[in-house]
Amino acid sequence: MTVVAGAGVGAVVANLEISRAWLVDPASGREGPGGIVVTDGVVEAVTWLDDADADGIDDRGIVVAPGFVDLHVHFREPGNEDAETVASGLAAAAHGGFTTVCLMPNTTPALDDPAVLAGVRAAALASGSPVRALAWGAVTAGRAGASLAALGELADAGVVGFSDDGAGVPSADLVRSALTYAGALGLPIVEHAEDATQTAGAEANDGFVATVLGLRGWPAAAEESAVARDLAILPEVVRDVPAARLHLTHLSTAGSLDLVRRAKAAGLPVTCDVTPHHLAFSDEWLAGARRWAWEATGDPWGDGTGAIVTAPYASSLRVNPPLRAPSDAAACREALLDGTADAIATDHAPHTSVDKDVEFGSAANGISGIETALGVVLAMVDADLLTLAQAVAALTTGPARVLGARWGSAAAPGLVEGAPADVVVFDRSATWTVEAGALASRGKNTPLAGRELAGRILLTVAGGRLAYEAETD
Amino acid sequence: MTVVDGETQAAAFEVPIVDSPPEAQQVGWRHRHLLDVDALSWPDIELVMRTTDAMREVLRRPITKVPALRGRNVTILFYEASTRTRVSFEVAARNLSADVVNIAAATSSVTKGESLVDTVRTVEALGAQMLVMRHSVSGAPYLAAEIFSGSVLNGGDGWHAHPTQALLDLYTMQARFDDGSLAGRKVVILGDVLHSRVARSNIWTLTAAGADVWLCGPATLLRGFEAWAGRGAADGRRFHVTSSVDEALRDADVVMALRIQKERMAAGLLPSLREYAARYGLTRERLAAARPEALVMHPGPMNEGVEIAADVAAGAQSVIEEQVRNGVAVRMALLYLLAGTARS
Numbered sequence: 001m002t003v004v005a006g007a008g009v010g011a012v013v014a015n016l017e018i019s020r021a022w023l024v025d026p027a028s029g030r031e032g033p034g035g036i037v038v039t040d041g042v043v044e045a046v047t048w049l050d051d052a053d054a055d056g057i058d059d060r061g062i063v064v065a066p067g068f069v070d071l072h073v074h075f076r077e078p079g080n081e082d083a084e085t086v087a088s089g090l091a092a093a094a095h096g097g098f099t100t101v102c103l104m105p106n107t108t109p110a111l112d113d114p115a116v117l118a119g120v121r122a123a124a125l126a127s128g129s130p131v132r133a134l135a136w137g138a139v140t141a142g143r144a145g146a147s148l149a150a151l152g153e154l155a156d157a158g159v160v161g162f163s164d165d166g167a168g169v170p171s172a173d174l175v176r177s178a179l180t181y182a183g184a185l186g187l188p189i190v191e192h193a194e195d196a197t198q199t200a201g202a203e204a205n206d207g208f209v210a211t212v213l214g215l216r217g218w219p220a221a222a223e224e225s226a227v228a229r230d231l232a233i234l235p236e237v238v239r240d241v242p243a244a245r246l247h248l249t250h251l252s253t254a255g256s257l258d259l260v261r262r263a264k265a266a267g268l269p270v271t272c273d274v275t276p277h278h279l280a281f282s283d284e285w286l287a288g289a290r291r292w293a294w295e296a297t298g299d300p301w302g303d304g305t306g307a308i309v310t311a312p313y314a315s316s317l318r319v320n321p322p323l324r325a326p327s328d329a330a331a332c333r334e335a336l337l338d339g340t341a342d343a344i345a346t347d348h349a350p351h352t353s354v355d356k357d358v359e360f361g362s363a364a365n366g367i368s369g370i371e372t373a374l375g376v377v378l379a380m381v382d383a384d385l386l387t388l389a390q391a392v393a394a395l396t397t398g399p400a401r402v403l404g405a406r407w408g409s410a411a412a413p414g415l416v417e418g419a420p421a422d423v424v425v426f427d428r429s430a431t432w433t434v435e436a437g438a439l440a441s442r443g444k445n446t447p448l449a450g451r452e453l454a455g456r457i458l459l460t461v462a463g464g465r466l467a468y469e470a471e472t473d
Numbered sequence: 474m475t476v477v478d479g480e481t482q483a484a485a486f487e488v489p490i491v492d493s494p495p496e497a498q499q500v501g502w503r504h505r506h507l508l509d510v511d512a513l514s515w516p517d518i519e520l521v522m523r524t525t526d527a528m529r530e531v532l533r534r535p536i537t538k539v540p541a542l543r544g545r546n547v548t549i550l551f552y553e554a555s556t557r558t559r560v561s562f563e564v565a566a567r568n569l570s571a572d573v574v575n576i577a578a579a580t581s582s583v584t585k586g587e588s589l590v591d592t593v594r595t596v597e598a599l600g601a602q603m604l605v606m607r608h609s610v611s612g613a614p615y616l617a618a619e620i621f622s623g624s625v626l627n628g629g630d631g632w633h634a635h636p637t638q639a640l641l642d643l644y645t646m647q648a649r650f651d652d653g654s655l656a657g658r659k660v661v662i663l664g665d666v667l668h669s670r671v672a673r674s675n676i677w678t679l680t681a682a683g684a685d686v687w688l689c690g691p692a693t694l695l696r697g698f699e700a701w702a703g704r705g706a707a708d709g710r711r712f713h714v715t716s717s718v719d720e721a722l723r724d725a726d727v728v729m730a731l732r733i734q735k736e737r738m739a740a741g742l743l744p745s746l747r748e749y750a751a752r753y754g755l756t757r758e759r760l761a762a763a764r765p766e767a768l769v770m771h772p773g774p775m776n777e778g779v780e781i782a783a784d785v786a787a788g789a790q791s792v793i794e795e796q797v798r799n800g801v802a803v804r805m806a807l808l809y810l811l812a813g814t815a816r817s
């Protein structure tokens with residue numbers, strides 16, 4: 001691989017040539033050995049090698065894929081810049097291989113007004129990062145859950161949809177209005193499905209682990225009843241406003257995904273995403289286990305094989321929705337495979353040590369996850385739970401489809417000659433050890449610190465410009 | 474946790490001579506902290522029990538004080554109101570000649586001011602070598618143990634664990650049975666199991682001891698325990714969960730009533746204290762279903778007339794005061810054993 005005249009982050013990639021790599025192009029559905037040439041920021045050539053020339057190239061080495069798209073990040077600016085800024089968040093995204101990110105509006109003040117969006121955009125521009133920062137607007141004014149935010153003005157200003165993420169839209173009546181009003185604007189409502197009356201003080205998935213650890217239970221039904229409510233309202237709205245769309249983010253339970261599966265089968269305009277941590281971790285980690293969810297036994301204390309490897313109650317694992325049972329993680333993976341889940345979204349939620357290095361029950365919810373997402377997803381690929389192509393699709397074309405028309409004028413994520421280069425290059429054969437201090441994110445709240453992950457990111461190019469390049473050893 | 478069945482095995486340890494400093498003893502205690510009982514093996518528990526015997530002997534002397542922990546700083550940091558446990562730890566530490574520092578931190582100071590991490594670093598800088606801690610958040614002592622260079626003793630955390638209570642309960646029961654064993658004995662924990670750290674810790678020690686453990690209370694206050702019972706606790710040993718008080722008390726050897734709190738009504742878990750007392754209160758009539766010599770226990774503080782009738786609490790079968798007395802000896806034993814492994 002050679003990068004020529006890539007001066008630094010933000011600079012146009014004058015000349016990039018990668019030969020003899022494994023290309024994954026979810027737009028065309030094609031993958032195989034080949035190479036890519038980028039000149040002056042534009043993909044000049046994508047070449048596919050036939051078998052005779054492909055000797056020694058497989059999908060376990062250098063991989064070239066379209067840049068990843070994250071539907072769900074928290075960059076904390078304005079209001080909590082100690083936890084993350086737009087600039088540090090974009091750097092973290094590039095370090096994770098993401099070239100498009102969608103910022104959640106639960107900042108302080110909330111992004112419920114075009115002026116806040118203008119500030120975020122200015123910060124993105126000032127950062128010099130070529131990673132594309134899109135934004136969700138708030139559903140309700142001030143995210144207070146009482147009345148609609150300035151949805152029309154926000155739409156005109158360019159938000160990609162609306163979400164009160166961090167909390168659900170509290171009343172069914174308001175969900176109906178929001179879906180209707182946003183639908184007429186051609187934009188989705190992104191719902192954080194949580195019935196707050198069932199989760200007051202809740203700390204951990206309501207189940208065996210929470211019972212033993214004495215943590216307040218967070219029932220699956222708190223999520224599922226909110227999903228069911230929205231899915232009951234949606235067809236009634238669609239009758240009036242056919243363009244209405246619902247996206248359910250960070251679904252975490254088997255029951256929620258079943259509801260979405262049935263709604264999709266009935267033809268409802270609903271999409272959903274799942275997070276890397278709900279796919280690959282489980283509530284057993286709260287007990288001190290660190291096995292991937294597919295290796296979990298359902299009883300971290302009782303399996304007699306020493307599952308417990310670290311102290312319990314690590315506050316880095318406190319997240320909303322909570323880490324669920326291994327069977328729920330399996331349901332999340334199944335949903336990706338059968339198309340019920342449209343995307344993997346990180347719910348990257350950086351926090352300061354002041355908010356996170358406290359008692360489990362007092363800790364802020366969230367995992368700083370955008371830089372470890374690929375490694376976690378590749379662990380599933382390595383375990384043959386997902387193909388590499390499925391993983392890449394869930395990180396690229398899947399989320400782009402959710403964005404629909406707001407994806408923008410660019411072609412769908414793919415390796416397309418003549419288009420601005422938007423690619424990530426990673427080495428599946430190279431492992432790296434997660435070190436909180438080495439993360440580009442200001443949020444050091446990762447439960448993966450010290451863990452070795454596969455798939456070191458070598459290069460991220462966004463819109464023809466350099467976003468991240470690994471230091472060469 | 475490993476479990477020793479039936480017959481008492483030959484002791485795998487020496488009972489320490491508790492008049493001497495713990496460092497001099499080779500008693501096979503390897504734990505630096507006491508955060509929960511689930512980390513203790515059965516030999517560990519036996520060592521605590523026999524060391525408690527030695528401490529009971531000290532408490533029978535005219536002067537109930539030994540110099541074992543002289544010059545050692547025991548800091549008692551309670552984020553929750555408590556009288557009995559705090560005083561019990563304090564008396565235990567003083568009986569061992571430790572220097573005792575008492576800090577009563579309001580829970581609000583955690584969220585409004587100094588963090589737990591800062592507080593622990595501060596008390597360590599002020600000389601704390603052993604930290605006895607109570608906190609309303611489950612798991613808080615594990616955070617303290619991560620940063621404190623001495624020993625942390627959990628004096629109760631949230632709903633999670635109350636290891637010294639479970640050990641003093643075990644000691645009290647063993648002392649009352651002729652063969653000193655709980656194997657096969659039916660032990661009933663009656664009341665608000667869901668919110669009880671006493672119940673959770675007792676599940677581990679009692680299943681380890683081979684007892685036939687029954688949890689009983691209104692179904693709303695047993696949420697989640699059926700799943701645990703099916704998987705088992707110590708060494709995978711199963712226990713029973715029922716909301717039928719008659720089934721639970723029938724032929725019981727021990728009945729331990731738990732405190733019921735008014736907040737449970739506000740949370741919609743119980744209709745009223747009156748209804749609770751009528752359906753689950755430990756009365757003489759109910760106790761008659763248990764074995765005639767059955768022990769009555771309560772971790773305190775009691776709501777007499779609610780979860781336990783006054784005449785039962787003060788009756789011949791009650792060992793509630795013994796629990797309190799044994800609590801001092803058990804805490805002396807634990808302070809002593811942990812002092813032997815604490816980093817100097």
